[in-house]
Amino acid sequence: MKIATFNVNGITSRLPRVLEWLEESKPDIACLQELKTSDATFPEQALKDAGYGAVWHGQKGFNGVAVLARGAQPQELRRGLPGDPDDTHSRYLEAQVDGLVVASIYLPNGNPQPGPKFAYKLAWFERLNQHAAELFQRSGPVVLAGDYNVVPTNDVGDIYSPKSWLNDALLQPETRAAWRQLLAQGWIDAIHKLHGAAPMYTFWDYFRNRWERNAGLRIDHLLLNAPAAARLDSAGVDRQVRGREKPSDHAPAWVMLE
DNA sequence: ATGCCTGTCTGGGACAGA
Numbered sequence: 001m002k003i004a005t006f007n008v009n010g011i012t013s014r015l016p017r018v019l020e021w022l023e024e025s026k027p028d029i030a031c032l033q034e035l036k037t038s039d040a041t042f043p044e045q046a047l048k049d050a051g052y053g054a055v056w057h058g059q060k061g062f063n064g065v066a067v068l069a070r071g072a073q074p075q076e077l078r079r080g081l082p083g084d085p086d087d088t089h090s091r092y093l094e095a096q097v098d099g100l101v102v103a104s105i106y107l108p109n110g111n112p113q114p115g116p117k118f119a120y121k122l123a124w125f126e127r128l129n130q131h132a133a134e135l136f137q138r139s140g141p142v143v144l145a146g147d148y149n150v151v152p153t154n155d156v157g158d159i160y161s162p163k164s165w166l167n168d169a170l171l172q173p174e175t176r177a178a179w180r181q182l183l184a185q186g187w188i189d190a191i192h193k194l195h196g197a198a199p200m201y202t203f204w205d206y207f208r209n210r211w212e213r214n215a216g217l218r219i220d221h222l223l224l225n226a227p228a229a230a231r232l233d234s235a236g237v238d239r240q241v242r243g244r245e246k247p248s249d250h251a252p253a254w255v256m257l258e
Numbered sequence: 259a260t261g262c263c264t265g266t267c268t269g270g271g272a273c274a275g276a
Contacts, residue, residue, distance in 0.1 A: 009275080010265050034275080036266060061266055062274055109276055149276070164259095170276065205276070206263035217276080249264080249276080 001257045003029045003102060004238075005145035005220055007203075007250035010036040011064070014248055015043055019050050021241050027254060028070045029097055031104035031145040032056075035064025035090075042066070059090035065104040065146070067095040077101065083127040091124070100228075100257075101138060105146030110169030118169050121149070125178040129185070132223075136185050141228035141257065144187065147250065148221050150179045152189070157197045160215040170219060187223035190235045190255045200237055203250045211242055220253045231257040 004027035008014040011032065022030065030052070035042065039058040047054050053073035056066035057080070067074045074095035081092045091106040107128065110121030135142050151170045154162040165171050183189060191200050201216025210216065224232060234256040242251040 013265065034265095036274095109274085111276065165276085168276070203276075205261085208262060219276080246264095 001029070001100070002027045002254055003031075003143050003145060003222065003257065004252050004254035005031040005033070005104070005147070005222060006252035007033040007106070007147040007220060007248060009034050009248040009250065011043060011066075012037050012041070013246065015046060017241065017244060017247060019046065021238065021252060022050055022052065022068075025238055025252065025254070026070065029074075029100070029102055030068040031102060032066040032068065033064070033104060033106040033147045034062070035059070035066060036062055037064060055093060055095050057090040057093045063090045063106060065090060065093045065106050067093055067097075067102060067104050069097045072097055081124070081127045081131055083130060084123070087124070092128070099140055101135065101140065101142045103135070103144045103146070105144060105148065107146065107148045107150070109149050110175065113167070113169040113172060118172070121169060122174055122178060125175070129178065129182050132182055132187070133185050136187065136225045138225065139227065141231065142225040143228055143255070144223040146221070147219060148179070149219055150175055150221075151217050151219055152176065152179055152192070155197060157192070157195070157199055158218040160199070160201070160213075160217075170217065182223070186226060188229040188232070190222045190224055190229075190232055191218070191237070191253060193232070194235045202237055202253050204242060206249050220250060222253060222255045224255070228257060233258050
Protein backbone atom coordinates (compact mmCIF):
# COMPACT_ATOMS: atom_id res chain seq x y z
CA MET A 1 0.00 0.00 0.00
CA LYS A 2 1.45 3.32 -1.13
CA ILE A 3 0.73 6.46 0.89
CA ALA A 4 1.81 9.88 -0.37
CA THR A 5 1.75 13.51 0.71
CA PHE A 6 1.81 16.47 -1.66
CA ASN A 7 1.58 20.21 -0.96
CA VAL A 8 -0.03 21.25 -4.25
CA ASN A 9 0.06 25.06 -3.73
CA GLY A 10 -3.42 25.58 -5.18
CA ILE A 11 -5.47 22.59 -6.37
CA THR A 12 -7.27 24.66 -9.01
CA SER A 13 -4.23 25.73 -11.00
CA ARG A 14 -2.34 22.53 -10.12
CA LEU A 15 -5.03 20.03 -11.16
CA PRO A 16 -3.30 18.90 -14.39
CA ARG A 17 -0.06 18.24 -12.46
CA VAL A 18 -1.94 16.38 -9.71
CA LEU A 19 -3.87 14.20 -12.14
CA GLU A 20 -0.78 13.18 -14.11
CA TRP A 21 1.08 12.45 -10.86
CA LEU A 22 -1.77 10.25 -9.59
CA GLU A 23 -1.76 8.39 -12.91
CA GLU A 24 1.98 7.70 -12.88
CA SER A 25 2.68 7.26 -9.15
CA LYS A 26 -0.62 5.52 -8.34
CA PRO A 27 -0.68 6.14 -4.58
CA ASP A 28 -3.39 4.19 -2.78
CA ILE A 29 -3.80 7.13 -0.42
CA ALA A 30 -2.78 10.72 -1.16
CA CYS A 31 -2.77 13.51 1.43
CA LEU A 32 -2.92 16.96 -0.14
CA GLN A 33 -2.17 20.35 1.43
CA GLU A 34 -2.60 23.99 0.42
CA LEU A 35 -5.73 23.44 -1.63
CA LYS A 36 -6.34 27.22 -1.54
CA THR A 37 -9.96 26.72 -2.45
CA SER A 38 -13.32 26.49 -0.70
CA ASP A 39 -15.22 23.28 0.01
CA ALA A 40 -17.68 24.09 -2.77
CA THR A 41 -15.00 24.51 -5.44
CA PHE A 42 -12.93 21.39 -4.67
CA PRO A 43 -12.52 19.36 -7.92
CA GLU A 44 -14.34 16.29 -6.62
CA GLN A 45 -15.56 15.09 -10.00
CA ALA A 46 -12.18 15.32 -11.77
CA LEU A 47 -10.59 13.22 -9.02
CA LYS A 48 -13.48 10.75 -9.11
CA ASP A 49 -12.97 10.41 -12.86
CA ALA A 50 -9.30 9.66 -12.12
CA GLY A 51 -10.39 6.84 -9.81
CA TYR A 52 -10.04 8.56 -6.43
CA GLY A 53 -12.59 9.06 -3.68
CA ALA A 54 -11.91 12.08 -1.48
CA VAL A 55 -12.64 13.91 1.72
CA TRP A 56 -11.54 17.52 2.03
CA HIS A 57 -11.50 20.55 4.29
CA GLY A 58 -11.20 23.61 2.11
CA GLN A 59 -10.68 27.30 2.80
CA LYS A 60 -11.02 30.20 0.41
CA GLY A 61 -7.66 31.65 -0.62
CA PHE A 62 -5.26 29.66 1.54
CA ASN A 63 -4.75 26.48 3.60
CA GLY A 64 -7.00 23.49 2.84
CA VAL A 65 -6.27 19.75 3.19
CA ALA A 66 -7.63 16.57 1.60
CA VAL A 67 -7.31 12.78 1.73
CA LEU A 68 -7.73 10.80 -1.50
CA ALA A 69 -8.11 7.03 -1.83
CA ARG A 70 -7.70 5.02 -4.99
CA GLY A 71 -10.85 3.04 -5.74
CA ALA A 72 -12.30 3.80 -2.30
CA GLN A 73 -14.13 6.44 -0.30
CA PRO A 74 -12.08 7.61 2.70
CA GLN A 75 -14.07 7.67 5.91
CA GLU A 76 -13.61 10.97 7.72
CA LEU A 77 -12.60 10.64 11.38
CA ARG A 78 -11.80 14.23 12.32
CA ARG A 79 -11.56 17.67 10.72
CA GLY A 80 -9.45 20.17 12.65
CA LEU A 81 -7.33 19.51 15.72
CA PRO A 82 -8.93 19.51 19.16
CA GLY A 83 -7.92 22.11 21.71
CA ASP A 84 -8.84 25.50 20.20
CA PRO A 85 -12.42 26.18 19.04
CA ASP A 86 -11.31 29.62 17.78
CA ASP A 87 -8.85 28.17 15.26
CA THR A 88 -10.41 28.82 11.84
CA HIS A 89 -7.57 27.47 9.65
CA SER A 90 -8.20 24.32 7.58
CA ARG A 91 -5.01 22.44 8.38
CA TYR A 92 -5.90 18.97 9.68
CA LEU A 93 -8.01 16.17 8.27
CA GLU A 94 -8.01 12.60 9.57
CA ALA A 95 -9.55 9.67 7.73
CA GLN A 96 -9.68 5.89 7.66
CA VAL A 97 -9.10 3.77 4.56
CA ASP A 98 -9.17 -0.03 4.72
CA GLY A 99 -8.29 -0.11 8.42
CA LEU A 100 -5.46 2.39 8.05
CA VAL A 101 -5.73 5.76 9.79
CA VAL A 102 -4.14 8.67 7.94
CA ALA A 103 -3.90 12.38 8.72
CA SER A 104 -3.28 15.13 6.19
CA ILE A 105 -1.34 17.84 8.04
CA TYR A 106 -0.52 21.41 7.05
CA LEU A 107 1.45 22.81 9.95
CA PRO A 108 1.65 26.62 10.05
CA ASN A 109 4.71 28.19 8.46
CA GLY A 110 5.27 30.60 11.35
CA ASN A 111 7.15 33.42 9.64
CA PRO A 112 8.05 36.01 10.50
CA GLN A 113 9.54 35.03 13.84
CA PRO A 114 9.27 36.08 16.52
CA GLY A 115 5.67 37.25 16.33
CA PRO A 116 2.04 36.11 16.46
CA LYS A 117 2.41 33.79 13.47
CA PHE A 118 5.31 31.97 15.12
CA ALA A 119 3.35 31.74 18.39
CA TYR A 120 0.44 30.25 16.42
CA LYS A 121 2.79 27.71 14.83
CA LEU A 122 4.11 26.54 18.20
CA ALA A 123 0.62 26.42 19.74
CA TRP A 124 -0.69 24.43 16.78
CA PHE A 125 2.29 22.08 17.01
CA GLU A 126 1.55 21.48 20.70
CA ARG A 127 -2.07 20.64 19.87
CA LEU A 128 -0.85 18.25 17.17
CA ASN A 129 1.48 16.53 19.62
CA GLN A 130 -1.30 16.16 22.18
CA HIS A 131 -3.56 14.51 19.63
CA ALA A 132 -0.76 12.44 18.08
CA ALA A 133 0.00 10.89 21.47
CA GLU A 134 -3.48 9.36 21.43
CA LEU A 135 -3.22 8.28 17.81
CA PHE A 136 0.11 6.55 18.42
CA GLN A 137 -1.60 4.16 20.84
CA ARG A 138 -4.03 2.80 18.27
CA SER A 139 -3.65 -0.92 17.64
CA GLY A 140 -3.77 -0.50 13.86
CA PRO A 141 -1.43 1.34 11.48
CA VAL A 142 -1.42 5.16 11.57
CA VAL A 143 0.37 7.53 9.18
CA LEU A 144 0.73 11.25 9.89
CA ALA A 145 1.56 12.78 6.51
CA GLY A 146 1.97 16.34 5.43
CA ASP A 147 3.82 19.61 5.22
CA TYR A 148 5.24 20.07 8.72
CA ASN A 149 7.17 23.24 7.91
CA VAL A 150 10.06 21.82 9.93
CA VAL A 151 13.61 21.29 8.68
CA PRO A 152 14.60 18.66 11.27
CA THR A 153 18.36 19.34 11.31
CA ASN A 154 21.03 21.41 9.54
CA ASP A 155 22.41 18.24 7.93
CA VAL A 156 22.65 18.13 4.15
CA GLY A 157 19.97 15.44 4.13
CA ASP A 158 17.51 18.08 5.34
CA ILE A 159 18.76 21.36 3.83
CA TYR A 160 21.24 22.34 1.09
CA SER A 161 22.74 25.01 3.38
CA PRO A 162 21.29 26.53 6.54
CA LYS A 163 23.17 29.81 6.21
CA SER A 164 20.43 31.94 4.68
CA TRP A 165 17.68 30.22 6.72
CA LEU A 166 18.99 30.56 10.26
CA ASN A 167 16.35 33.14 11.23
CA ASP A 168 13.56 31.28 9.49
CA ALA A 169 10.70 29.76 11.48
CA LEU A 170 11.41 26.36 9.89
CA LEU A 171 14.80 26.04 11.58
CA GLN A 172 14.17 27.59 14.99
CA PRO A 173 15.14 25.64 18.13
CA GLU A 174 11.53 25.83 19.40
CA THR A 175 10.24 24.38 16.13
CA ARG A 176 12.77 21.56 16.21
CA ALA A 177 12.09 20.89 19.88
CA ALA A 178 8.40 20.37 19.10
CA TRP A 179 9.37 18.04 16.24
CA ARG A 180 11.65 16.01 18.53
CA GLN A 181 8.90 15.82 21.15
CA LEU A 182 6.57 14.38 18.52
CA LEU A 183 9.16 11.78 17.45
CA ALA A 184 9.83 10.95 21.11
CA GLN A 185 6.31 9.53 21.27
CA GLY A 186 7.69 6.73 19.09
CA TRP A 187 6.79 7.85 15.57
CA ILE A 188 9.15 6.79 12.78
CA ASP A 189 10.25 9.43 10.24
CA ALA A 190 10.04 7.05 7.27
CA ILE A 191 12.14 8.99 4.76
CA HIS A 192 14.93 9.54 7.28
CA LYS A 193 14.77 5.93 8.48
CA LEU A 194 15.34 4.52 4.98
CA HIS A 195 17.58 7.20 3.45
CA GLY A 196 19.65 8.41 6.39
CA ALA A 197 21.93 11.30 5.50
CA ALA A 198 21.12 11.40 1.77
CA PRO A 199 19.47 14.64 0.56
CA MET A 200 15.74 13.97 0.36
CA TYR A 201 14.37 17.45 -0.26
CA THR A 202 10.68 18.03 -0.83
CA PHE A 203 10.59 21.82 -1.33
CA TRP A 204 12.49 24.22 -3.57
CA ASP A 205 11.61 27.92 -3.60
CA TYR A 206 10.42 29.28 -6.93
CA PHE A 207 13.09 31.95 -7.11
CA ARG A 208 16.87 32.17 -7.09
CA ASN A 209 17.04 29.09 -9.32
CA ARG A 210 16.66 26.95 -6.25
CA TRP A 211 15.31 23.96 -8.20
CA GLU A 212 18.04 24.15 -10.83
CA ARG A 213 20.65 24.31 -8.04
CA ASN A 214 18.92 21.58 -5.99
CA ALA A 215 18.81 24.10 -3.14
CA GLY A 216 15.99 22.34 -1.34
CA LEU A 217 14.54 21.65 2.09
CA ARG A 218 13.10 18.46 3.59
CA ILE A 219 9.86 19.67 5.20
CA ASP A 220 7.21 17.18 4.04
CA HIS A 221 7.23 14.13 6.28
CA LEU A 222 5.46 10.80 6.81
CA LEU A 223 5.42 9.58 10.42
CA LEU A 224 4.50 5.97 11.19
CA ASN A 225 3.27 4.40 14.42
CA ALA A 226 4.71 0.99 15.37
CA PRO A 227 2.19 -1.17 13.45
CA ALA A 228 2.76 0.93 10.31
CA ALA A 229 6.54 1.00 10.78
CA ALA A 230 6.58 -2.79 11.03
CA ARG A 231 5.20 -2.85 7.49
CA LEU A 232 7.56 -0.20 6.05
CA ASP A 233 9.00 -1.42 2.76
CA SER A 234 10.29 1.67 0.94
CA ALA A 235 9.99 5.46 0.80
CA GLY A 236 10.87 8.22 -1.61
CA VAL A 237 10.29 11.62 -3.16
CA ASP A 238 8.80 12.08 -6.64
CA ARG A 239 11.33 14.77 -7.54
CA GLN A 240 10.47 14.80 -11.23
CA VAL A 241 7.11 16.42 -10.42
CA ARG A 242 8.93 19.60 -9.28
CA GLY A 243 10.68 19.95 -12.64
CA ARG A 244 7.55 20.14 -14.77
CA GLU A 245 5.56 22.97 -16.33
CA LYS A 246 3.81 25.17 -13.76
CA PRO A 247 4.83 22.98 -10.80
CA SER A 248 4.06 23.30 -7.12
CA ASP A 249 7.07 24.44 -5.09
CA HIS A 250 6.84 21.05 -3.29
CA ALA A 251 7.34 17.53 -4.62
CA PRO A 252 5.31 14.53 -3.38
CA ALA A 253 6.82 12.22 -0.75
CA TRP A 254 5.63 8.66 -0.20
CA VAL A 255 5.97 5.41 1.72
CA MET A 256 5.21 1.85 0.65
CA LEU A 257 3.78 -0.41 3.36
CA GLU A 258 3.60 -4.19 2.95
C1' DA B 259 19.87 41.91 2.48
C1' DT B 260 15.81 40.92 0.14
C1' DG B 261 9.47 37.04 -1.15
C1' DC B 262 13.92 37.72 -5.99
C1' DC B 263 8.31 33.83 -7.67
C1' DT B 264 3.53 32.08 -7.61
C1' DG B 265 -1.47 31.51 -6.48
C1' DT B 266 -5.66 33.68 -4.95
C1' DC B 267 -9.03 37.10 -4.82
C1' DT B 268 -9.97 40.62 -7.49
C1' DG B 269 -10.35 43.66 -10.96
C1' DG B 270 -4.22 46.41 -9.28
C1' DG B 271 -2.46 45.48 -5.56
C1' DA B 272 -2.43 43.15 -1.23
C1' DC B 273 -1.73 38.97 1.19
C1' DA B 274 0.19 34.48 1.98
C1' DG B 275 3.56 31.23 1.34
C1' DA B 276 8.82 29.20 3.26
